[in-house]
Amino acid sequence: MNASADTAGRMGPLQHYLLGTGSWFLSFGIQGVMFAWLVTMVLREAPENVGFAQMALLLPGTLLILVGGSYADRFGARRVVVLAQIVATLAPLLLVAALVFGTLSFTLMLAYAVLIGTAQAFVTPARDGLLNHVAGGRVQRTVMLTSIIQFGLQIVGFGVASLADLGGPVPILLVQSVVLGLGVVAFARIRQEQSRTTGPAPALWRSVVEGGRTVLASPAMRVIVVQNVAMAMFFMGSYIVTMPLLIREVFAGSAGDLAFMNACNSLGLVATIVLLLRFGDVHRQGRALILSQVIGALVLALAALAGSFLLFVVALFFWGACGGVAMTMSRTMMQEQAPEAQRGRVMSFYSFSFMGAGPIGAVVSGFLVERLGPQSALLTSALLMLAVMLLISARTRLWRMTGPHPVAPDRSIAR
Numbered sequence: 001m002n003a004s005a006d007t008a009g010r011m012g013p014l015q016h017y018l019l020g021t022g023s024w025f026l027s028f029g030i031q032g033v034m035f036a037w038l039v040t041m042v043l044r045e046a047p048e049n050v051g052f053a054q055m056a057l058l059l060p061g062t063l064l065i066l067v068g069g070s071y072a073d074r075f076g077a078r079r080v081v082v083l084a085q086i087v088a089t090l091a092p093l094l095l096v097a098a099l100v101f102g103t104l105s106f107t108l109m110l111a112y113a114v115l116i117g118t119a120q121a122f123v124t125p126a127r128d129g130l131l132n133h134v135a136g137g138r139v140q141r142t143v144m145l146t147s148i149i150q151f152g153l154q155i156v157g158f159g160v161a162s163l164a165d166l167g168g169p170v171p172i173l174l175v176q177s178v179v180l181g182l183g184v185v186a187f188a189r190i191r192q193e194q195s196r197t198t199g200p201a202p203a204l205w206r207s208v209v210e211g212g213r214t215v216l217a218s219p220a221m222r223v224i225v226v227q228n229v230a231m232a233m234f235f236m237g238s239y240i241v242t243m244p245l246l247i248r249e250v251f252a253g254s255a256g257d258l259a260f261m262n263a264c265n266s267l268g269l270v271a272t273i274v275l276l277l278r279f280g281d282v283h284r285q286g287r288a289l290i291l292s293q294v295i296g297a298l299v300l301a302l303a304a305l306a307g308s309f310l311l312f313v314v315a316l317f318f319w320g321a322c323g324g325v326a327m328t329m330s331r332t333m334m335q336e337q338a339p340e341a342q343r344g345r346v347m348s349f350y351s352f353s354f355m356g357a358g359p360i361g362a363v364v365s366g367f368l369v370e371r372l373g374p375q376s377a378l379l380t381s382a383l384l385m386l387a388v389m390l391l392i393s394a395r396t397r398l399w400r401m402t403g404p405h406p407v408a409p410d411r412s413i414a415r
Contacts, residue, residue: 013134014142016189018149021127023183024085025150029157030176031092031116032262034169036244037161037255038095039109042169047245049106051366054240056110058362060117061124061355069125069348070207077129077344081187084122089180091116092173099170124351129344130190132335140281140332144273147328151269151320158266162259211345214338220286221337221346223396224330227293227389228353231326234385236354237361238300238378239265243316246374251309264313268320273328282329286401289329290393296322297386304378333401 011019039045039053072080094112098104135142164172215221247253247261282288296319303315331350338346368377393399 013190016186017130017134020183020186021146022149022153023179026153026157027176027179029154030161030172033158033161033255033259034172036258040244040248043106045106047369048366051241051363053109054362055359056113057117058355058358060114061121062359064121065125065348065352065355066208068122069345070204072126072129072344077126078187078190081123081126082184084119085180085184088116088119089177092177096170096173125344125348128347132343139335143328143332144277147273148270151266155263155266158259158262162256164255211342211349214342214346215349218337220333220401223398224333225353227392229357230385230388232354232357233361234381236358237365238381241362241365242369242374242378245369249374261313261316265316265320268317269324272321272324283402285329285333286398288325290389290399292322292325293389297382300382301379304375
C-alpha cells in the first residue's frame with residue numbers, strides 16, 4: 001500500500017491529465033451506447049426524433065463552447081474543467097431516478113442531453129487548454145497519447161454499456177457517474193497554471209471575438225475549421241443517427257450490437273494512433289489529413305453497401321483507422337498554431353466547428369434516413385464528404401502544410 005501511495009504521489013501533471021481525460025471518455029463511451037439505446041430501442045422513437053435527441057446533446061456546444069474557451073483563458077483551465085465535470089456527474093443520476101420511478105420519457109432524455117451537453121461545452125476547451133501546459137513541448141505526442149486514452153477507454157465504455165441487455169441500465173448509469181467523479185479528482189491534482197494575462201480581463205464578448213479573429217487570420221486554422229464542419233455534418237451525423245437506425249432497421253440489432261459497432265470503430269482509431277506513436281511525428285500534416293478524410297469517405301461508402309453486420313463493422317474499423325489520422329493531425333495543427341494566451345479560445349473554436357455543426361448534421365441525417373432509408377442516407381453522407389475534401393485539396397494550401405521538424409519515434413507509450 002505504501003508503494004502504491006508513493007507512486008501516486010509521484011504522478012506528474014501529464015499523468016493526472018491523462019487520468020482525468022480518460023474518465024471523461026470512459027463515461028463518453030458508456031453514454032454513446034446508452035443514450036442511443038434508450039432513445040432508439042427502449043423508447044422506440046421515430047428517426048426524426050432520434051435526430052432531434054442527438055441535436056439536443058450537441059446543441060449546448062454550439063451555444064456555449066466559445067464561452068467555455070473564454071472562461072478557461074480567464075479563470076484558469078483547471079478550475080473550469082473541474083467545475084464542469086462536477087456538473088456532468090449529476091446527469092446520469094437524473095436518468096437513474098427516472099428509471100427507478102418509471103418516468104423515463106423522450107422529454108427527460110432531452111433534459112439529460114442538455115445538461116451533459118452544457119457540461120461538455122466547458123470541459124472540452126478547458127481540457128484542450130491544459131494540453132500544452134502538461135505536454136512538455138511534445139504537442140503531437142501528447143495529442144496521440146490523449147487520443148489513445150480517449151478511444152481506448154471509449155471501447156471499455158462500450159463494453160460496459162453492452163451489459164445493459166443483461167443487468168439493465170441503472171447499474172451502468174451509476175458507473176458512469178462514479179467514473180466522472182474520479183476524473184474530477186484527477187484534474188484537481190494538476191497544479192494551477194500561472195495566469196497568462198495582466199491587468200483587467202476584457203469583456204466576455206471581446207474575448208470571444210479576439211479568439212475568432214486569431215483563427216480567421218490563420219490560413220491553416222481556417223481550413224481546419226472548414227473540414228471540421230464537414231466532418232461533423234457528414235461523419236458525426238452519420239455515426240450518431242444513421243448508424244444506430246441502420247442497426248435497428250437493417251440488422252435488427254441490440255445494445256450489444258451498438259456497443260460492438262462503436263468498439264470496432266474506436267479500435268481502428270487506437271490502432272492507427274499506436275502506429276503513429278511508434279513511427280514518430282508526422283511532418284506533412286496537411287497531406288495526411290486530406291488523404292485520411294478522402295479514404296475515410298470511400299470506406300464509409302463501402303460500409304453503406306455492406307450486406308451483413310460483420311462486413312459493416314469491418315468497414316467501420318477501417319473508417320476509424322482513417323479517423324485516427326485525421327483527428328490527430330487537425331488537433332495537432334491547431335494546438336501548434338494557437339498563441340499561448342489564447343489557447344483556450346482557439347481550441348474552443350476548433351471544438352465549436354465540430355460540435356456546432358454536429359446538431360445540424362444530426363437533423364440532416366435523421367431527415368435523410370426518413371426519406372432514403374439508412375443505407376442510402378449513409379452513402380449520401382459519404383459522397384458529400386468526399387466532394388468537400390476534394391474541393392479543399394484543390395482550392396486551399398492544406399496539401400502543402402507541414403508541421404515542425406519530425407521528432408524521433410517513441411518506443412514506449414509513457415515515460
